[in-house]
Amino acid sequence: MVRHxxxxxxxxxxxxxxxxxxxxxxxxxxxxxxxxxxxxxxxEMPRQIDHQTKFVAYLMGGPASFTDExxxxxxxxxxxDEKSFEELVVVFRETLEDHDLDETDIGxxxxxxxxxxxxxxxxxxx
Amino acid sequence: xxxxxxxxxxxxxSVFRELAQSLDCAVxxxxxxxxKIEFENARFFRWFQPGADDSDSLxxxxxxxxxxxxxxxxxxxxxxxxxxxxxxxxxxxxxxxTIAPFAGHEGSVYxxxxxSTSKEMEVQYMLDSxxxxxxxNAHELEKEKERVERLLLNIMPRAVVDELxxxxxxxxxxxxxxxxxxxxxxxxxxxxxxxxxxxxxxELNDIFSAFDRIADxxxxxxxxxxxxxxxxxSGLPESTPEHAANIAxxxxxxxxxxxxRNQAHPQQWLARIGINTGPxxxxxxxxxxxxxxxxxxxxxxxxxxxxxSEPMHITLTEETRELLKDDFVFxxxxxxxxxxxxxxxxxxxxxxxxxxxF
Numbered sequence: 001m002v003r004h005x006x007x008x009x010x011x012x013x014x015x016x017x018x019x020x021x022x023x024x025x026x027x028x029x030x031x032x033x034x035x036x037x038x039x040x041x042x043x044e045m046p047r048q049i050d051h052q053t054k055f056v057a058y059l060m061g062g063p064a065s066f067t068d069e070x071x072x073x074x075x076x077x078x079x080x081d082e083k084s085f086e087e088l089v090v091v092f093r094e095t096l097e098d099h100d101l102d103e104t105d106i107g108x109x110x111x112x113x114x115x116x117x118x119x120x121x122x123x124x125x126x
Numbered sequence: 127x128x129x130x131x132x133x134x135x136x137x138x139x140s141v142f143r144e145l146a147q148s149l150d151c152a153v154x155x156x157x158x159x160x161x162k163i164e165f166e167n168a169r170f171f172r173w174f175q176p177g178a179d180d181s182d183s184l185x186x187x188x189x190x191x192x193x194x195x196x197x198x199x200x201x202x203x204x205x206x207x208x209x210x211x212x213x214x215x216x217x218x219x220x221x222x223x224t225i226a227p228f229a230g231h232e233g234s235v236y237x238x239x240x241x242s243t244s245k246e247m248e249v250q251y252m253l254d255s256x257x258x259x260x261x262x263n264a265h266e267l268e269k270e271k272e273r274v275e276r277l278l279l280n281i282m283p284r285a286v287v288d289e290l291x292x293x294x295x296x297x298x299x300x301x302x303x304x305x306x307x308x309x310x311x312x313x314x315x316x317x318x319x320x321x322x323x324x325x326x327x328x329e330l331n332d333i334f335s336a337f338d339r340i341a342d343x344x345x346x347x348x349x350x351x352x353x354x355x356x357x358x359x360s361g362l363p364e365s366t367p368e369h370a371a372n373i374a375x376x377x378x379x380x381x382x383x384x385x386x387r388n389q390a391h392p393q394q395w396l397a398r399i400g401i402n403t404g405p406x407x408x409x410x411x412x413x414x415x416x417x418x419x420x421x422x423x424x425x426x427x428x429x430x431x432x433x434x435s436e437p438m439h440i441t442l443t444e445e446t447r448e449l450l451k452d453d454f455v456f457x458x459x460x461x462x463x464x465x466x467x468x469x470x471x472x473x474x475x476x477x478x479x480x481x482x483x484f
Binding site: 015016017020021024025028029032063090094097098 | 195199204205206207208224246250253254257258260261264
């Protein structure tokens, strides 16, 4: 049901063109954030942004798919805590706002993201 | 040079100003309370020129600044980033502007930085146009796939289409409780010779299209047409306990449709209809030009019933009548020799008992 509703978001906002813009902007914000930057130390950013563009496209119902197992596996060794995840969600939300997505749609996409919290957060707050 | 000289705090203010002035990006310091510009470097001045009124208000200098959103973000201690465009040397130039709390000033001033994103935009533009092409192609492919699927669904059941897509082939399947209808027109060959053939074919097309709609209403499906013959089935691919009654009703409705049509048209269409119940095998036949078809003695017997039928009658065997006798009305036709099936008691189906009469 949610998949179906989100389906139109990807198309409605103009497909990969807008998603890649959002994600590229999102990462410049993440890397400017002192708390989030360390998680990306040594990460090949162009590759990361490419991945994440597909992931956000997926959250918006676009043509890409990520299994829970995959998400869980790639985040397992990162020891991400609740606080950092929350912070990332805030930055993500702000980025969507600044790209003029509709408030309801932002809610939908952010909810898609936060529903995957348990796959990403692997550590209690320090 | 002493230690004190190398500490950032000890840099002379004029050195700092010189440094800021020579930067490639635009820098400004803005007061938090009234959003007035307290300091700006040369690049900022060039990109966001003060108008005739020589304003030092940031809102005037950056006309498309969303002040409400910027305020709520910064008052929450968060940076605010946005894209804008300025005209430099008669060229529109894209910029990214970030306004952030200025460390060490307790929210009393904000630091604004802006840099050109022309190069990024060039790449983005290229990416946009390529992804549009890719998405358009993907969309067309999707539409084409749907079209192919619709075509396949016209000639075979969905379960077979799915199996064919998944495995590239479909295994024959046995259906035990199935009823069949076979219909063809009396003197069709003569009709095409003595009349305008294209007009006759067009009428046949109308009739078969009407039959398809009726079949849909009675949970029956057209298997195929061969020339002027129309073959329908009920109980396949999904089984139904009503298969015999469905086919009987279909036969009565077909006849009724033709009777009414004949009253209104000069061209008379007289059909023989045979119905029969029995097991059949459904299978795809062919490799390149495949077709979904039904096999088994049940099919042959339905065809014999049609041949044995008088014009505008519906003929069936004793065995099929047994399944229908509580709900339908029949006339006995007596014993007949049926090729390949020995002597059979035949009946003609006249109407339905309860409900609507045909």
